[in-house]
Amino acid sequence: MNLAIALWLSQDAVTNGAIYALIALALVVVFTATRVIFVPQGEFISYAALSLATLQSGKVPATVYALIGGGILVVALDGLAALRKKSLESLPGSVLANVVLPLAIAAATWWSASRPDDLLLQVVVTLAIVTPLGPMLYRLAFQPLANASVLVLLIIAMAVHYVLTGLGLAFFGGEGVRARMFPDLQFQVGILNISGQSIGVIVTSLMLMVFLALLFGRTTYGKALRATAINRVGARLVGISYEFSGRFSFALAALIGAVSGILVSPITTIYYDTGFMISLKGFVGAIIGGMTSYPIAAVGSLVVGFLESYSSFWASAFKESIVFTLIIPVLLWRSLVTHRVEEEEDDS
Amino acid sequence: MMRRALVLAALVLLAVAPLVLPEFYVTLLSYIGLASIVTLGLVLLTGIGGLTSFGQAAFVGLGAYTTAVLTTKYGVSPWLTLPAGLALTFVVSLCLGFITLRLSGHYLPLGTIAWGIAIYFVFGNLDMLGKYSGLAEIPPLTVLGWRFGDDRTFCYLIWVVTLLALLAMRNLLDSRSGRAIRALRSRSMMAENFGVNTARLKIIIFVYAALLAAMSGWLYAHFLRFVSPQPFGLNSSIDYQFMAVIGGSTELWGAVIGAALLTLLTEWLKDLLPKVMEQSGNFEIIVFGLLVIAMLHRTRDGLVPYFARLIPADTQRVWPAQAPPLPRRAQLQGGELILQLKRVSKNFGALAAVKELSFDMRAGEILGLIGPNGAGKSTVFNLMTGVLPADDGEIYFRGERIDDCTAREIARCGLARTYQHVHLLQTMSVLENAAIGAYLRGHEGVWSASLRRDRAEEAQLRREAANRLEWVGLDGRLFDAAGTLPLGSQRMVEIARALCADPLLLLLDEPAAGQRYREKQVLAELLRTLRQRGVSILLVEHDMEFVMGLVDRIVVMNFGEKLAEGSPREIRTNPAVVEAYLGSVV
Numbered sequence: 001m002n003l004a005i006a007l008w009l010s011q012d013a014v015t016n017g018a019i020y021a022l023i024a025l026a027l028v029v030v031f032t033a034t035r036v037i038f039v040p041q042g043e044f045i046s047y048a049a050l051s052l053a054t055l056q057s058g059k060v061p062a063t064v065y066a067l068i069g070g071g072i073l074v075v076a077l078d079g080l081a082a083l084r085k086k087s088l089e090s091l092p093g094s095v096l097a098n099v100v101l102p103l104a105i106a107a108a109t110w111w112s113a114s115r116p117d118d119l120l121l122q123v124v125v126t127l128a129i130v131t132p133l134g135p136m137l138y139r140l141a142f143q144p145l146a147n148a149s150v151l152v153l154l155i156i157a158m159a160v161h162y163v164l165t166g167l168g169l170a171f172f173g174g175e176g177v178r179a180r181m182f183p184d185l186q187f188q189v190g191i192l193n194i195s196g197q198s199i200g201v202i203v204t205s206l207m208l209m210v211f212l213a214l215l216f217g218r219t220t221y222g223k224a225l226r227a228t229a230i231n232r233v234g235a236r237l238v239g240i241s242y243e244f245s246g247r248f249s250f251a252l253a254a255l256i257g258a259v260s261g262i263l264v265s266p267i268t269t270i271y272y273d274t275g276f277m278i279s280l281k282g283f284v285g286a287i288i289g290g291m292t293s294y295p296i297a298a299v300g301s302l303v304v305g306f307l308e309s310y311s312s313f314w315a316s317a318f319k320e321s322i323v324f325t326l327i328i329p330v331l332l333w334r335s336l337v338t339h340r341v342e343e344e345e346d347d348s
Numbered sequence: 349m350m351r352r353a354l355v356l357a358a359l360v361l362l363a364v365a366p367l368v369l370p371e372f373y374v375t376l377l378s379y380i381g382l383a384s385i386v387t388l389g390l391v392l393l394t395g396i397g398g399l400t401s402f403g404q405a406a407f408v409g410l411g412a413y414t415t416a417v418l419t420t421k422y423g424v425s426p427w428l429t430l431p432a433g434l435a436l437t438f439v440v441s442l443c444l445g446f447i448t449l450r451l452s453g454h455y456l457p458l459g460t461i462a463w464g465i466a467i468y469f470v471f472g473n474l475d476m477l478g479k480y481s482g483l484a485e486i487p488p489l490t491v492l493g494w495r496f497g498d499d500r501t502f503c504y505l506i507w508v509v510t511l512l513a514l515l516a517m518r519n520l521l522d523s524r525s526g527r528a529i530r531a532l533r534s535r536s537m538m539a540e541n542f543g544v545n546t547a548r549l550k551i552i553i554f555v556y557a558a559l560l561a562a563m564s565g566w567l568y569a570h571f572l573r574f575v576s577p578q579p580f581g582l583n584s585s586i587d588y589q590f591m592a593v594i595g596g597s598t599e600l601w602g603a604v605i606g607a608a609l610l611t612l613l614t615e616w617l618k619d620l621l622p623k624v625m626e627q628s629g630n631f632e633i634i635v636f637g638l639l640v641i642a643m644l645h646r647t648r649d650g651l652v653p654y655f656a657r658l659i660p661a662d663t664q665r666v667w668p669a670q671a672p673p674l675p676r677r678a679q680l681q682g683g684e685l686i687l688q689l690k691r692v693s694k695n696f697g698a699l700a701a702v703k704e705l706s707f708d709m710r711a712g713e714i715l716g717l718i719g720p721n722g723a724g725k726s727t728v729f730n731l732m733t734g735v736l737p738a739d740d741g742e743i744y745f746r747g748e749r750i751d752d753c754t755a756r757e758i759a760r761c762g763l764a765r766t767y768q769h770v771h772l773l774q775t776m777s778v779l780e781n782a783a784i785g786a787y788l789r790g791h792e793g794v795w796s797a798s799l800r801r802d803r804a805e806e807a808q809l810r811r812e813a814a815n816r817l818e819w820v821g822l823d824g825r826l827f828d829a830a831g832t833l834p835l836g837s838q839r840m841v842e843i844a845r846a847l848c849a850d851p852l853l854l855l856l857d858e859p860a861a862g863q864r865y866r867e868k869q870v871l872a873e874l875l876r877t878l879r880q881r882g883v884s885i886l887l888v889e890h891d892m893e894f895v896m897g898l899v900d901r902i903v904v905m906n907f908g909e910k911l912a913e914g915s916p917r918e919i920r921t922n923p924a925v926v927e928a929y930l931g932s933v934v
Contacts, residue, residue, distance in 0.1 A: 037454055144645050150454045151400045155593055156644055158402070158586050162637030169629045280465065287458055317473035324466035328447060331459050335450040 001313065007192045009309045015198040015267070016281075017305020018205035019260050023282025024289065024297040025212060026256040031291045032229030033249035034242070035150050036142055039157040042279025043164035044130055044257025046272055049265035050168070052126045053177040055109070058116045062171035063129050064106045070136040071098035077139065098136065105129055119181070127258050134254025135247040142250075146242050161276070168272035176274075179265035201263045208259060209298065212252075225249060229292075281308070281323060288330050300330075350659050359511075366503040374503050376611060378571060381506035383607035385513050385564040387591045388600065389557030392517060394589070395597025395650075397553045398533025399449070402585045403460030406467045407558040409580030410437050411565025413471060416483040416575045421476070426489050430566050434559055441558035445551035456554070464582050471577035482576025489570045502571050509567060510604070513560055516798040517600055523797030523806060524790045527780055529553055531773060538771040541733055542849060543759040543788035552794055583633070590640050596650025605652050610636065667826070668779070668810035674789045676850050677762055679882040680711035685747070686853055686884050687732075692741035692751070694727055694908075701727040703908040704741065711852070714875060714885045716895045716916075719905035720928060725888040726768050728905075729855050733765050734758045745853070759788060762852035766842040766859060768888075774831030778822060778841050781830045783813035785848030816844040821870050835862040840871070853884045860891045872898050896920065904928070 023041055030038040051061035078094040105128045112118065112125040141160050145152060187194040216222035227235040228245040236242065261275065268274070281304050288300025304323060311322040366374050386404050393399050414433035418424040424432075448459040472480045489496040489505070496502045520526050528549055531539040536546045569575050587610060595606020617632035625631055647654060680686060687709040694702040702724045709715050717725050730736040732743055734755035743751040750758050764785065772781050786809045792802035817823055820840040825833065830841055839859055846854055856875075860868050868891070875885055875898060889895045895902065896916045904911040904919060906928045912919060919925055 037458065141641055148644075148648070149398075151394070151398070151457070152644060152648060154400060154454065154457055155589060156641060158589065159637040159640035159644075162586065162633040163641070164637075166629075166631050166634030166637065170625055170627075170631060170634075173627060174629060280461070283458065284462065287455075287462075291454070318469065320469040321466045321473070324462040324469075327459060327462040328444075331451065331455060332447045334455075335447055 013306040013309035017302035020282045020301035021298040024285035024301045026253040027286040033245045040161040042275035045261035045275030048130045048258035048261025049270040050172040053179045055122045067102045071102040074098040130258035131255045134250035138246045138250040176269040176271040181266035366500045378503045381510040384604045386561045387603035389560035390592040393557040400457040401460040403464035404561045405584035406464040407561035408565035411562030412569040437562035441555045445554040449550045486573040520798045540755040596652035599652040602652035668814045671807040671811040682712040684711040686711045688744040690742045714899045716899035716902040723905040724908040764846035764849040764851035765855035768857040770838045772830040779826040782844040785845035816847040860894045
């Protein structure tokens with residue numbers, strides 16, 4: 001290995017690490033706010049990347065139908081709940097958010113599909129399609145079990161992962177695609193060729209992290225989410241509903257997933273199940289951060305990026321094995337430094 | 349008798365099925381058996397132990413690849429590769445369990461997911477393992493020159509193993525260790541208070557489940573006579589978990605029903621869905637996912653427990669037979685100093701729950717610990733039994749310091765307790781609940797229980813539990829689920845459970861709460877008898893009439909501090925106590 005290769009591998013590592021860091025942050029957001037270990041996070045990546053590519057080919061991505069169908073299901077559930085409570089006051093809001101908004105997005109999608117060269121529009125539309133899927137998922141799959149144990153929620157998350165992966169295959173087929181991006185720039189810095197894509201990924205990731213930091217540090221919504229993370233019961237007592245925290249954190253996760261998907265789509269070929277593998281590496285980063293610490297999760301993801309990049313050079317066949325085995329020493333270290341925490345569920 | 353009849357009918361069907369079914373269905377039946385063995389491990393782990401693993405398929409792979417490599421490359425007999433595969437799985441699962449199970453609950457599934465993916469790529473990339481194309485020409489199983497060559501005979505072999513695994517698991521759950529395992533999910537602190545090493549037990553059931561998976565893998569390799577990485581990936585692990593969830597992870601038969609349903613459904617959907625969707629792909633996962641979500645939204649129990657409720661249970665209401673009594677501890681001399689608290693403090697943040705509390709207790713004494721709500725009485729119990737660590741001060745039991753001991757070590761010393769909020773296993777019988785108390789007086793472990801070699805000791809434990817329940821007047825309800833008893837009686841079950849530990853010092857947290865007048869009399873009589881037998885009793889209680897008529901001495905606490913100490917008569921006339929309870933008269 002010479003310096004040029006090392007630098008090139010490092011560039012690759014930082015680019016991928018930035019994506020993993022975004023995913024890790026999303027996982028931490030969702031876990032701390034809802035205790036859901038959000039396995040399906042990767043499906044947002046695939047959905048976004050494939051929707052973008054579909055738009056670029058001048059077609060309407062099937063994710064739009066998922067958006068409309070999901071919205072109708074949510075309104076149906078909300079309607080049932082409203083009937084049971086005999087109070088319809090929350091229903092118009094639900095219809096607006098889950099039927100009217102998706103229809104508007106669908107209209108924008110059709111328009112965008114007829115303009116295959118308008119990249120910016122495609123990006124915006126893709127984000128608009130994928131982001132609302134988050135809160136819908138929360139409403140349909142997780143909210144009815146908000147008080148269940150972490151393990152039950154994890155099994156639900158696995159089931160959702162199955163449903164979304166299967167739907168992804170149905171929507172996009174088994175073919176891999178690569179999206180077109182803004183004209184690719186190359187910078188020559190010394191012996192290193194820096195691609196515009198890498199810079200785009202890194203800058204966008206950093207911007208998103210700053211956005212999250214501001215959101216959690218400065219805004220009421222962010223603070224409400226942090227409050228839920230620290231003490232769910234306490235947050236509830238001061239009027240922060242777990243429904244709100246759930247929907248909000250899932251919307252953030254979907255948005256982050258969609259952004260990641262758009263960022264990776266011009267770099268690698270994306271299949272309907274590629275996102276899952278990416279998100280699993282984000283998981284390793286999040287676990288390094290104990291599923292609760294944002295900065296450690298971000299740093300951990302960078303470590304994953306480097307490990308992956310360099311092991312692809314030294315032992316490319318065992319790249320994945322090495323990355324996922326990293327979790328063992330990490331867990332060993334955590335188990336040595338952490339006091340045992342009891343989690344009991346009541347069976348009465 | 350209906351359940352027994354159902355099981356018998358199922359067994360008869362199973363015995364006939366491989367003979368009469370077409371070949372295709374015999375193969376399916378074999379797959380169901382193989383999956384049942386793995387799922388059974390998950391029922392123990394998830395449904396009963398409250399842990400989850402998404403790495404079971406990797407353990408199946410470990411068992412399958414071990415035999416595949418050893419038989420095809422080194423010509424080792426399959427009967428030797430089985431122990432080899434089990435040994436390898438034992439080591440791996442022990443390491444994984446040791447690393448993850450000390451952490452909170454979600455690290456085991458996360459750790460097993462990562463391990464499962466890592467080993468999957470090892471299977472797929474190692475030359476020795478045939479990479480993604482796998483290893484073929486694995487030899488068939490032979491016994492004394494007779495080959496398990498065709499699918500029908502192999503189907504029998506698989507189901508014999510499945511049923512034996514089922515039987516072993518049933519034996520295990522109906523044993524000393526089994527009761528402790530059943531307490532892991534919701535009552536692990538209670539279990540620790542009765543001497544159960546819950547961390548160790550969690551590792552044991554994880555290893556147990558992994559070994560079952562490896563066993564299934566060994567059978568799989570010789571059944572198919574070919575292995576490749578694909579069936580050992582994460583999706584297969586998820587499938588096994590879903591089988592447990594859908595079948596019902598709290599009942600052993602749930603494993604078989606879940607495995608059967610999902611296996612058959614896969615076959616059917618694999619045919620149907622690609623035609624409906626007009627493209628090929630494994631769309632059945634959509635249906636599985638929806639099925640699991642719908643199932644968990646309706647009931648967390650799964651199908652078998654749901655239907656089991658409809659069939660009358662034939663519980664064996666056999667009074668435990670006479671058995672030699674369990675050995676007892678050396679009893680204390682009356683008047684020996686048994687308990688000493690020296691300036692013990694405990695803070696919860698800024699709140700001083702217990703502040704520099706000191707008092708002594710002598711053997712054969714009943715000491716009342718009273719005080720208004722929130723005075724810190726239950727916290728004192730938790731400090732004494734290792735549930736909470738003390739911030740400051742020392743606690744001595746018979747001269748030995750116990751405040752830095754674990755709950756288990758304290759239980760071993762001869763302290764047993766009841767809880768202010770009843771800590772019983774609601775669905776377990778009264779007898780079994782009480783028998784948990786005698787955990788430390790037995791020794792038989794998981795393996796001997798699985799093989800039913802623990803029966804002599806088990807009879808002693810059950811007999812002990814029945815005797816103690818008779819003492820508290822519950823001998824008529826031994827076989828009822830503890831949750832069906834009124835609260836007062838549940839408190840009595842807790843006392844019987846504590847007595848099963850043969851304690852030197854009994855800590856009772858509000859035993860008279862929720863009791864009727866007659867029950868209180870029985871309780872008071874019982875406590876007096878116990879005192880005569882040399883048991884010392886520390887009593888937290890709000891019922892003053894009950895306390896005053898029973899105890900030798902009283903310690904009064906208020907705001908975490910000792911307010912007064914003395915005989916019931918002295919306490920009754922102590923102005924500070926009167927003020928604390930009734931407020932100042934001025």
